[in-house]
Ligand SMILES: Nc1ncnc2c1ncn2[C@@H]1O[C@H](COP(=O)(O)OP(=O)(O)OP(=O)(O)O)[C@@H](O)[C@H]1O
C-alpha cells in the first residue's frame with residue numbers, strides 16, 4: 001500500500017500500524033481512506049483492503065452519536081483530535097460499541113493532510129459494565145430491603161420489650177408492692193425485690209428506646225434528635241453536645257427521618273468512641289436547592305492515619321461497618337456522605 005499523499009512513510013511506522021491490535025484508518029483531507037490496518041478490516045467485517053481503500057470513511061461506516069461525523073470533511077482541519085465511545089457499523093449493518101480516538105495528520109509545517117482514527121472494539125467491556133450496573137442495582141435494592149427490615153425488626157422488638165416484658169415487670173412490681181402492705185414483716189426483702197424490678201423496668205425501657213425510639217415515630221425526628229443528644233451527653237460525661245436545628249419538622253420528608261436519625265446515632269457514637277472530642281455540634285439545615293444537610297462536627301483528633309473513606313491508609317482493610325452503612329443510607333436517600341477535616345482539629349461529617 002502506498003499512501004496517496006503521505007510522502008516518505010517509514011517502514012517501521014507502517015509495520016507498527018499493520019501489527020497494531022487497535023483498528024486504525026488514515027484518510028486524506030476529504031475523508032477518503034488511504035490506509036486501513038488488518039485489525040480494522042477484521043473487526044469491521046471486510047476481507048480485502050481493496051473493499052475500503054479509496055472509499056470515503058463517512059460512506060463506509062457510520063458512527064452513532066458523533067456529531068458531524070458523516071460530514072467528515074467538516075471536522076478535518078477544524079478539530080485537532082477527539083476521543084469517545086460510539087456505535088460503529090459493521091459491514092453487515094450491525095452496530096457495535098467502539099472507543100474511537102482521532103487526530104489530524106499534519107506535515108512538518110502544520111498543514112493538515114488528513115486524519116488518523118483508531119478504534120477499539122469495546123463490546124465485551126460494555127457487557128461487563130452493563131452486568132456491573134445491574135448487579136449494583138440489585139445490591140442497592142437488597143441493602144434498601146435490609147435497612148427497611150432491620151428497622152421493622154427493631155421496631156417490633158422494641159414494642160415487645162415495652163408492651164410485653166415491660167408490662168409484665170410493672171405487674172410484678174405492683175404485686176410486690178401489694179405484698180408489702182400484706183406482709184409488713186417482709187418489708188426489707190420485698191423492698192429490695194421492688195427496687196430490682198424497678199431497675200429491670202428502666203433497663204427494658206432503655207434497651208427498647210435504643211433499638212428504635214418510639215419518639216421518632218410518635219413525635220418526629222427533632223424530638224428524637226434532642227432526646228438522643230441528651231441521652232448521649234449523660235452517657236458520655238464531659239462531652240458537650242450543641243444543636244443547630246434550622247429546619248422545621250415538616251420540611252424533612254418522612255422516609256428521610258430514619259436515615260437522619262441513624263446517621264446521627266452512628267456519627268455521635270463514633271465521635272465518642274474514636275475522636276476524644278470535648279464538644280460535638282449537630283446541625284440540620286436546608287439549602288436553597290431544598291437539600292437537607294445533617295452535619296456533625298467534633299473537635300477531636302480527626303481521622304489521622306485513616307483516609308477520609310474510613311480505610312486505614314495504604315490498606316484495603318475497612319475497620320467497621322458504621323461509616324459504610326451511613327454512606328449507604330445517604331446514597332439510598334438520594335444523597336451522599338462526606339467526611340472532612342475540621343479547621344484546627346477534629347472532623348466534620350456531612351450527610352446531604
Ligand atoms: N469522629 C471520628 N474521629 C476520628 N476517627 C473516626 C471518627 N469516626 C470514625 N473514625 C475512624 O473511622 C473508623 C471507621 O469507623 P466505623 O464507624 O466505620 O467503624 P467502627 O466505629 O470502628 O466500628 P462499628 O461502627 O462497626 O462498630 C474508626 O475505626 C475510626 O478509626
Ligand SMILES: [Mg+2]
Nearest residue numbers: 270320322323
Ligand atoms: Mg462506628
